[in-house]
Amino acid sequence: MNTILLKNTPDDIKAAAKIIKDGGLVGMPTETVYGLAADALNGKAVAEIFKAKGRPMDNPLIVHIADFSDIQRFNLVSEIPNNAKILADRFWPGPLTIIMKKSAVIPDEVSAGLDTVAIRLPSHPAARELIRQSGTVLAAPSANLSGSPSPTSAAHVMKDMCGKINAVIDGGTSDVGVESTVITLASDIPRVLRPGGVTAEQLKEILGDVEIDSAVLNKLEDGQKAASPGMKYKHYAPKARVILLKCSDDEYINYVNKNSGKGVAALCCDEDIPLLNTQVFSLGRRNNYTAHAHRLFDELRKIDEHGDISVVYSRLPSVDGVGMAVYNRLIRAAGFEVIDLEKI
Ligand code: TXA
Ligand code: MG
Numbered sequence: 001m002n003t004i005l006l007k008n009t010p011d012d013i014k015a016a017a018k019i020i021k022d023g024g025l026v027g028m029p030t031e032t033v034y035g036l037a038a039d040a041l042n043g044k045a046v047a048e049i050f051k052a053k054g055r056p057m058d059n060p061l062i063v064h065i066a067d068f069s070d071i072q073r074f075n076l077v078s079e080i081p082n083n084a085k086i087l088a089d090r091f092w093p094g095p096l097t098i099i100m101k102k103s104a105v106i107p108d109e110v111s112a113g114l115d116t117v118a119i120r121l122p123s124h125p126a127a128r129e130l131i132r133q134s135g136t137v138l139a140a141p142s143a144n145l146s147g148s149p150s151p152t153s154a155a156h157v158m159k160d161m162c163g164k165i166n167a168v169i170d171g172g173t174s175d176v177g178v179e180s181t182v183i184t185l186a187s188d189i190p191r192v193l194r195p196g197g198v199t200a201e202q203l204k205e206i207l208g209d210v211e212i213d214s215a216v217l218n219k220l221e222d223g224q225k226a227a228s229p230g231m232k233y234k235h236y237a238p239k240a241r242v243i244l245l246k247c248s249d250d251e252y253i254n255y256v257n258k259n260s261g262k263g264v265a266a267l268c269c270d271e272d273i274p275l276l277n278t279q280v281f282s283l284g285r286r287n288n289y290t291a292h293a294h295r296l297f298d299e300l301r302k303i304d305e306h307g308d309i310s311v312v313y314s315r316l317p318s319v320d321g322v323g324m325a326v327y328n329r330l331i332r333a334a335g336f337e338v339i340d341l342e343k344i
Helices: 010-021 043-053 082-091 125-134 154-161 200-207 249-258 270-275 289-306 323-333
Strands: 004-007 026-028 035-039 062-064 096-101 116-120 167-170 181-184 191-194 241-246 264-268 279-282 311-315 338-340
Touching: 004 010, 010 026, 010 035, 010 125, 010 167, 026 125, 026 154, 035 043, 035 062, 035 125, 082 096, 082 200, 154 167, 154 289, 241 249, 241 323, 249 264, 249 270, 249 311, 264 270, 264 289, 270 279, 279 289, 289 323
Parallel strands: 004 167, 026 167, 062 116, 096 181, 241 311, 241 338, 264 279, 264 311
Antiparallel strands: 026 035, 096 116, 181 191
16 A cells, blocks of 8 residues: 655645545544544444554554534543543643543444543644544544554654555644543543543642552553553563663663663663763653653654664653653553662
């Protein structure tokens, strides 16, 4: 299949909408990461997403809407909980996905057999325009090959998906850089299943009681069921082995310098660069967690592109604010390999 690179123009978005209406797949820019979009109400089209990504069929997809009223217009859920309206008012359009009880309209391919559906209203104008022009709602996982770092540019999508999908719309670099926060309202107490651009602190401020699912920061025990199926897979990983160090800033520098050598790199902060005697990939200034989120996947991809790196040392991130999303992605990229230098 020839994959066309489209621009963020009215004519090109119209062309992309035609592809969606015909049951095809389009790489769609959003403010979090690029999505791989198909008509969410067309089970056959959605099944093609799983094939293109190599995604396990038991991992459900997020349904993207252009306006809050789309939930009712397309009859997506059995009931809109009051908390969904409160969250939508505050955080939509934006990087928050809300899980609710689904209606019969949602194809099994989207919900992967669950009785719930995940819904998000993205803020990227090209995404909203594509949804509107398509006259439907769009199922879209991140547009990477399953297991790889998520794409934050059209070039990343092309790298993973060229020849497998119909088109990609180039809408520039994704602002947030990590995927949306996923919160379920289908449990008694609202629960964060995946941290993202909207922080746990912000959610607690609005809803009061909010739980953080144990799989957000910890490895699932063998046999433990994942509330969010996506959490059970090794994820976001570059080909190089990522090792996280739990330690002070000084200890980090010392450890990496002591272990430096051929094929060793540091995924670090700007302040570390002059102190390290190894290949460096920086996430930005030390306490700028927003920058770390924005750059994380691009840096992980650069590590792969370098071609010669086999081990990458990074610090265990802070879990404050957007830091929790960076922590969640990095610990999966590392396959939960953490060295606690305080215990050595
Ligand atoms: O920012 C984002 O959310 C991006 C952009 C494209 O919108 N999309 C994205 O989709 O990250 P994906 O498929 O890569 O991640 C969706 C996550 C998965 O971990 C999946 O298991 C979970 O959401 N999920 C989807 N529907 C669910 C449901 N009904 N119940 C529990 N988890 C669900
Ligand atoms: Mg993904």
